[in-house]
Amino acid sequence: QLYKMIDSSVMGDVKWQSFDVKYSGPRPQHDVPGWMSAGYEVWYRDPLKISHWMLANPDYNGEIDYCAKQEFTPDGQRRLKDFMSGDWAWSQSSKIATDPNTHGSTFVPVILGSDKTTVSVGTGHNEYYPLYMMLGNHHNNVRRAHRNAVAVIGFLAIPKSKSLFYKDDVKFRKFRRQLFHVSISRILRSLKPGMTIPEVTLCADGAFRRVIYGLGPYIADYPEQALLACIVQGWCPKCTARRGSLEGDGINIRRWCEHTEALVESLDLGTLWDEYGIVGDIVVCISFLLL
Incomplete structure (x- = not known):
């Protein structure tokens, strides 16, 4: 009955x-831990179809920005209000405008968030790991007004080990990290073609527009930021600040993909972990802005 109710909603x-995702690495000859042979089920909805619905919903007409904008007060002060008025949306839109293949396309930033939750009422303290999605084009008031501008697009798996020994096992911790990244990549794969090739999509005002999707901010608490950024717990996910010096002491640089990739190619895993706070043996296919 609950599933029927969910399926009958507006989306x-x-x-x-x-x-399903399963561990595929080497296994011990004896006493194979249960997490190595278990299958982990991940449920999701196609984020591309959800995006189509969010863009085409006529209820949002007049409350969607189809291009980046810069607003100023009468005295010349910059006013930052909705997501598309920010610097990042402006810079991404500028890149789209300068590319002959995407020129004139509407930039659609995909904003994600997740938060592991324990539901205790009538469920026996079950844990859920929902993945949320929204579009940066909608005005802030739309997302705050419970008007279906924020959608649950997935429930991530939560691997567990009954043995306290394996709970802190290096292989088990690596598998949990890799499971998270593989799941996110698999869920979002329908968006990938539309990140480089414009797609014609119906919009809330009844017009059809060429759109380009892009992965925007990922809203998460610190443990999930560390998981997303593949950094060691206690280190800053945005810069190379060491544990114990997060207040800005010393010379620290902002983390970026090219720098991290160069370090991974040049240094061993131990040095990456100890000197840069990088978990260097996780395969990551996508990157986000961390909030």
Whole structure:
């Protein structure tokens, strides 16, 4: 009955799907831990179809920005209000405008968030790991007004080990990290073609526009930021500040993909962990802005 109620919601035509993930690395000859042979089920809805619905919903007409904007007060002060008025949206839109293949396309930033939650009422303290999605084009008041501008697009797996010994095992911790990144990448793969090739999409005002999708901010608390950024717990996910010197002491530089990739190619895993706070043996296919 609950599933029927969910499917009958305004986005109920975007059906739930699932896939299984299993550990595929080397195993001990004896006493194989249960997490190595277990399958982990991940449920999700197609984020591209959810995006289509969010862009085309006529209820949002007049409350969607189809291009980046800069607003100023009468005295010349910059006013930052909605997401598309920010510097990042402006810079991404400028890149789209300078590319002949995407020139004139509407930039659609995809904002994600996740938060592991324990539901205790009538469920026996079950844990859930929902993944949320919204679009940066909607005005702030739309997202705050419970008007379906924020959608649950997935429930991530939560691998556990019954043995306290394996709970802190290096292989188990690596598998948990890799499971998270593989799941996110798999869920978002339908958006990938539209990140480089414009897609014609119906919008809330009834017009069809060429749009380019992009991964924007990921809203998460610190443990999830560390997981997303593949950094060691206690280090800053945005810069190379060491544990104990997060207040800005010393010379620290901002983390960026090219720098991290160069370090991973040049240094061993131990040095990456100890000197830069990088978990260097996780394969990451996507990157986000961390909030």
